[in-house]
Structures are given as structure tokens and as C-alpha cells.
Amino acid sequence: MQRFLNTLRSRDFWLRRFLPFALAVAAAFIARYQLELSDGVTPDFLAGQWPLYAPLNALTAFCLTLLLFALSGRWALSTGLSGLLFTVLALVNHYTRDLHGTALMPQDILNIATAAEVMGSYTLRVTRQVVTIGLLFLPVLAVAAAQHFLQFGRQKAPRIGWKRRLGRWAGCAAGIFVILYTGYFAPFAIKPKSTYGWAWQNTYYTYGYLAGTIESAGLLMNPIIQPENYTVDAAAAAAAKADGYTPAVATVDEQEYPDIILILSESFYDFDLVTDTQADADVMAVTKNLPNSIYGHTVSPHVGGGTNSSEYEMLSSNSLMLMPSITPFNWLNLYGANSIVSYLDELGYASIAAHPYTNSNYRRNSAWLALGFDEVYFEDSFPTEEYYGNRPYQTDSASYRDFAALYEAMPEDQPRFGFLVSIQSHGDYDMNDASLDLVHAATDYGEYDELMDEYLSCMYMTDRAFAELTEYFTEVYEQTGRKVIVAMAGDHAPSFVSHVADKSIAPENDLQLLERSTPYIIWANYPLENAGQTSETDPLNRIDMCTLAPVVAEQAGLPLTPFYRYLLAMREYAPVYTAGNDYMDAAGATREFGEDAALDEWVHGYFALEYNNIGTHARRNQALFSLNG
Secondary structure (H helix, E strand, O other), X not given: OHHHHHHHHOHHHHHHHHHHHHHHHHHHHHHHHHHHHHOOOOHHHHHHOOOOHHHHHXXXXXXXXXXXXXXXXXXXXXXXXXXXXXXXXXXHHHXXXXXXXXXXXXXXXXXXXXXXXXXXXXXXXXXHHHHHHHHOHHHHHHHHHHHHHHXXXXXXXXXXXXXHHHHHHHHHHHHHHHHHHHHHHOOOOOXXXXXXXXXHHHHHHHHOHHHHHHHHHHHOOOOOXXXXXXXXXXXXXXXXXXXXXXXXOOOOOHHHOOEEEEEEEOOOOOHHXXXXXXXXXXXXXXXXXXXXXXXXXXXXXXXXOOHHHHHHHHXXXXXXXXXXXXXXXXXXXXXXXOOXXXXXXXXXXXXXXXXXOOOOHHHHHHHHHXXXXXXXXXXXHOOOOOEOOOOOOEOHHHHHHHHHHHHHOOXXXXXXXXEEEOOOOOOOOOOOOHHHOOOOEOOOOHXXXXXXXXXXXXXXXXXXXXXXXXXXXXXXXXXXXXOEEEEEEEOOOOOOHHHHOOOOOOOHHHHHHHHHEEEEEEEEOOOOOOOOOOOOOOOOOEEEHHHHHHHHHHHOOOOOOHHHHHHHHHOOOOOEOOXXXXXXXXXXXXXXXXXXXXXXXXXXXHHHHHHHHHOOOOOOOHHHOOOOO
């Protein structure tokens, strides 16, 4: 006891041991602030992280410093190296959020090859936020210099024996355990264990970047969240709610099944939803006014990025609400998965999937084959090689012409299903000289002026290319009599949408819903029974991305599975359920669970069905997801 008291009275203890330790903790608070800054946390959320979650995140960052100190025994080296790593992490997270629309999460490690390829096409702008993150590393370096002077002065680090080294390791390990256990894993941990909801920001902004990352990392072991009160009977009861649903189009005979073409159009978005561009050309003159079509908006799972997320929801009708931390094709076992591919295969369709770019992105080659596509095609099967100026992506017009050749090679004695993921309008949007712009916005967007003009020019080309595609399929009908129904939807808005959106247009939740609302169009080369159909209550005629495939199947007059029937019936009450707070009702208003029990029941029923379909611990009732059980 006396020895302990003498240690506390020792000036050497306070200067050489305690003060370097305290400075390391202070540096961890700087790292925590860098990470929050990189996430774009609003001042209200930042203030709300005190008094609990800001210290928790700082101490979580300090765990890395403790680990490095256990290995090196030098506070200066540990603080400096951890500070450098967190500075790099903050910068990467900033650009990931800015270009991809979500924070950098643990699952992105499996997506690093695709991410690197995508990042190579963007110009990384050095904004004030980037400069601030970088400058915050300077006080960390000052702390490291002070620690070195305090711990060793001008002397070299002394050699220590194994006894003291083991003591250092044990002390650091104990510190890391106490921080992580009390913060995250104890029965009454500081941070609640399950916080993911309709948007990643709710977790990351409320509890902090590192706290959100730890929860996200935990989901990697079991990425599909089981809904509260889920049971097999709950899924069956939900499906039964739609037994009385009457399809908008009567079921046609098997010989009358039309060919189906589904297109996920890269960055296809209508800026009129969030700003008045005052463009000098009508960017979407075709798609908004095409005869014999249905026009509306699908709501994508992410803002400004995440093609594979939209692609998975479109094909599978499974919401990423239950899988908030994954890139689907990289994480999920898709063999035997229920999707529009398996559904149409059951109806006798031949199928192809195509993308005029590399097959490595999102493991599309293996993922598409696992889903059951008969044939898959990539850049080598798109020989036209037509580009817009200096942009390295094949134009939609050329892609449609090459895709038409693939379509014509499909079996003539089966109905055909073709899926195309386009590439023309991929970011960034500063690749061409301004003289090549086809459209010009009169509104002043500051540093985003040139990006807006090039982007709107891409949309202009996408719009006109779709007209060419409809002309081609019109000729197909006239020459062969083959009926074809075409559906195209945008995968997400461009990455800079939040920078130019008029924040006064709508409250924050509703504005994000608008930023996620990408155009869709359904057109047929034969009389479309519900052409011109719109929602009586939502002027934007919005549906969830997960609902597009069932809507197309319904308009084609195909027999419907119980799962598809449920989605179509739910559309009349809660048409959007993967974005909003926590879903959108038929009038276009965002709703929180608990406001309306009847609406809640529809949405909860959907999640019960989804979990029965793909849940890790679910016993799938296949009769709910197929035509023949």
C-alpha cells in the first residue's frame, strides 16, 4: 500500500507514465471527431452523442492505440500510427460516403476490387472537409512528439524484461476488454445491440462511426436480421391477407406469354424532383410522354450509389432492410434463391443477363448464373464500342443494339426474359469538355455546374436511346408477332444529388425519399391494358424497387405467386418500405411504426415473408414463393 502511495506522489509517475497515457486518450478524441466529420454528421446528431457515445467512440479508437502500445511499448509510436490510420480511414470514408452514398462498412472489404475500379472513374475533390480531416492529424503528431519527450526525454528507449513486458500486454488487453465489453457486449452495454433501421445514418449518426461499424461487423456473421415476432405461421398468415387480390390484368394463356425485358439503367434520375435545373432541353421528353406506357418512380435502397443493392432488390423482391450491412452479390448464397429468374423459369421462359462492362464487378458472372440465368454476357458481347466524348462507357444506344442481337439469338419456341444493366451514365461527370454538353442547366450550382451539364446530357441520351429501343421492338411485333413488355428503372441518383438538392423542397425524411426516387417506365409493343395508369394519391406514382418485378408480371398477365400477390396488394396501402421513416403510405407520406396498426401489419407481414424466404434460421415455405409449391 505504501509503495502504491509513493508511486502516486512521484513526479516521474505523473510525467512519464500518466501524462503520455492521458495524451493518447486525447488523441483518440481527435480521431473520433475526424470519423464523425467524414460521415457528414449534422450538428444536432454530433451534440446528441454526448455524454455517452462520443466518449465511447473515442475509447474505441483508443483500443487501437492500446494494441499498438502493447506491441511497441512506445506511446509516441502508438499514438502517431493509430492517428495516421484513423486519418486515412476518415478520408476513405468521406469519399465513400460522397461517391457511394453510404459509410465505409466492414463488408466493403469483399467489394474492394469493384470499389477501386469505380473510384478510378471519379475525380476526388479536395473539399474543406477533406482539408479539415487532414489538418486534424497535426495535433496528433504534436501529441506524439510530446509523448516521446515525456516518456524517454533524449534517451533511447530502455530494454525491459519479460516480466514487465507481460505486465504491459496484460494491462493493455484488460483495458481493451473493459472498453469493448462494457461498451458493446455486456448484457447492459452502453450502446444498444441492435439499432439498424431504415437508414444507416440512424445508427452511425446517433451512436458514432466506430460504434456503428462494430455493430455492422457483428452482422457479417449473420447478415440477415430476423424481424421481431417472426414465425413460420406469421409468414403464412401474411400471404393469406392477399388471397382476395384481383390482378389488374387477367391471366393470359400460356401461348400468349409476352417476352419480358428488364433494364436497370445506370444513374437514371430526374433532377426535377429536387431542384429546378432550368435546362435548355427537355431531358426526359420520351420517357415521360411515351404512348402505351406506365411511368412512375421506384425507390432505391441507397442515395447516390449502390447499383448492386438496387439490382438485388429488383431481381429478388427482397428488401435490404433486413440486410443493412451487405453488398448482396458478394455475401449471399444465391443458389436456389427465389427471384424473377426462377419465377419465369417456372413459366417456361429462356433467360439471359447482360452488362456491357467487366464481369468482375459484384461477382456478377457467378451471381447471375447462381440465380438461374441460362446465359450471361459481358463487354466482349457488346462489340459496337460507341462512346460519348471521352467517357469510357458504352452508350445506351449502342448497348441496346448489341443487346438486341443477343435477344434475337434466344430460342424462338420459348418466351424470353432478358435482363440488362447499362453503364453509359456511370460517374464521374467531368470527363468531357464543356463543348460536348448536349444540355445546359441555367441554375447556378457552383462547383457542380459542369457535372450537372454532363450528367443531364447523359440523361438526354438515355431518354432518346429508349425511344430507339421501343422502335426496335415495335418492328419485332410487326414482323414476327412476338409480344414484348419492357421495363426500365434507374438504379440510383448520381452521387452529387445531395449537394445540389433544394433543401427547402421537403422535410429531411421526405427529401431523402425524393433523392431515392428513380424513374421507371413500363412499355409494351402491343396494347398495354393499363397504359397511363397513375396513383390517385401519390403524383409521383412511386413503388418500392422490390415491387417492380411483380408489377411487370401483373401487367404481362402472368399467373402470380402468393409472394407477388402480397406485394401487389400491399402496394395499395404501403407502396414503399425500404426507405422513409419507416415506410411510405399510399398518399406519399412517410410513416413511423406505431402510427397506424393496420399499415404496420402490412409492412411487418412483408418482412415475415422475406425472412421466411431468405432467413438464416427460417424454414422456407416454398409454396409461398412459387407457382407449384
